[in-house]
Amino acid sequence: MAEAGLFLAYAAIGTMAVAPIYFGSFSSLDRLKSAASKSRTSEKGHFAEFSDSEDEDEESEAVTAEDAYMFPVYGSAALFSMYVIFKYLNKDWVNFLLSGYFALLGVAALTQLGVRVVKGVTGVKLPLYHLNLVHHSKSVFDLRFTNLHLGMMGASMLCTAFYLYSKNWAVSNLFGLAFSFSAIILIRLDSFKSGMIMLAGLFVYDIFWVFGTEVMVSVAKNFDAPIKVVFPKDLFPAEGKLAFTMLGLGDIVVPGIFVALCLRFDRQRYLSSIGYAKDKALPRVLNNKHRGFGFPTPYFNACMAAYVAGLATTITVMHTFKAAQPALLYLSPACILAVVVTAVARGEVSAVFSYSEETKKDEDESAESTKEKAKAEDKAPVVHRYNLRNQGPAAGAGLTTPASAGELADDEQENVKPPRVLDEKVNPISEISDDGSEEAAAAAPATPVKGKKGKKSGSKAKAKK
Numbered sequence: 001m002a003e004a005g006l007f008l009a010y011a012a013i014g015t016m017a018v019a020p021i022y023f024g025s026f027s028s029l030d031r032l033k034s035a036a037s038k039s040r041t042s043e044k045g046h047f048a049e050f051s052d053s054e055d056e057d058e059e060s061e062a063v064t065a066e067d068a069y070m071f072p073v074y075g076s077a078a079l080f081s082m083y084v085i086f087k088y089l090n091k092d093w094v095n096f097l098l099s100g101y102f103a104l105l106g107v108a109a110l111t112q113l114g115v116r117v118v119k120g121v122t123g124v125k126l127p128l129y130h131l132n133l134v135h136h137s138k139s140v141f142d143l144r145f146t147n148l149h150l151g152m153m154g155a156s157m158l159c160t161a162f163y164l165y166s167k168n169w170a171v172s173n174l175f176g177l178a179f180s181f182s183a184i185i186l187i188r189l190d191s192f193k194s195g196m197i198m199l200a201g202l203f204v205y206d207i208f209w210v211f212g213t214e215v216m217v218s219v220a221k222n223f224d225a226p227i228k229v230v231f232p233k234d235l236f237p238a239e240g241k242l243a244f245t246m247l248g249l250g251d252i253v254v255p256g257i258f259v260a261l262c263l264r265f266d267r268q269r270y271l272s273s274i275g276y277a278k279d280k281a282l283p284r285v286l287n288n289k290h291r292g293f294g295f296p297t298p299y300f301n302a303c304m305a306a307y308v309a310g311l312a313t314t315i316t317v318m319h320t321f322k323a324a325q326p327a328l329l330y331l332s333p334a335c336i337l338a339v340v341v342t343a344v345a346r347g348e349v350s351a352v353f354s355y356s357e358e359t360k361k362d363e364d365e366s367a368e369s370t371k372e373k374a375k376a377e378d379k380a381p382v383v384h385r386y387n388l389r390n391q392g393p394a395a396g397a398g399l400t401t402p403a404s405a406g407e408l409a410d411d412e413q414e415n416v417k418p419p420r421v422l423d424e425k426v427n428p429i430s431e432i433s434d435d436g437s438e439e440a441a442a443a444a445p446a447t448p449v450k451g452k453k454g455k456k457s458g459s460k461a462k463a464k465k
Contacts, residue, residue, distance in 0.1 A: 024184030175226035306338035
């Protein structure tokens, strides 16, 4: 009976590990942008109107290669700090403070999870509200929510209050799943290189802190917060006290964001093959679907299968030797090898290692560059025709033209005296001769003028010459 309960616990742990990775990976896929969606957005204004808009995609945090190198360092510092805190301070007070902190995070994570589950099942389309703070024409805070968000937030608060009161393990698992799901959506690797660096670094980190010291096991046992998923080894123990098997959230999130990267790579390869471009209309094969369309997933399937195999290996070794195992010891190599072997088999090694996702920093730099270019164009000097006339014969070629109404308006704004405008026709030779410029008079073409006024004007010009 005890053995059957233990296998049930292993199956439950495996399910709770795979579920957030699978659903979180698909939720990390952004809504496709197209020329039609851009035009609709510009017509409606800056704010999206409904909860299924392309503006609903959440901002994510990109993990670059430089960040990946530092993961083991930051993780080691945080882990050892917690070990020291639990060793020298009152454990109950530490857990009280940590529980309050994780309760706030839990409300946000459970709200997001609940909203996505309800919308995924029902497909409901709700009005979207915005709370936006702007400073110097730049948005510094933007909160978007629907009535569903408000309802799920209320339910999450009740769930959190129940957890703080009872410390129920099932509710703790619910928080753990919500944290894992949210992390896989919000944390994105920018390339396979960054992902492999991160997995390799945490592979060494896990081995050292589990096999080399008692630090990780001690912190996991003393840390009374939803940072792990647990399941009783026996649901009905004879002694009356439950004993648990557990898996840390890091063993779900770290491989999970790598699996999600594989899925996004699969989609990008498919979109490239059908000729998708952001500034063009959606290809017909997508049936006007911006998300939720099918596509081949060879890398995702391979990496997902490798994760399941690595997790099964971890559980088998742990059960055989009756000792805690660093899960990343098996999961990291499994995920990396799955991608490399798949790439070699498909002849896409260069495509895999050259793949890079545009980060928020890149998007901000691109937008800033566009703004600077627009400003430079606005500041470009505008040359008016009267300026050319005032620069003499070399610039104006000896010709004078009556100024337009627009030029006169510019003259008044810039405190420049406008050139003389006559209601009657003027012989340009006479006008130039009055200025005393012989070169301009020789270069200006003579125009015939009818009437007596024209004859007098011409005779005066000859006399002066």
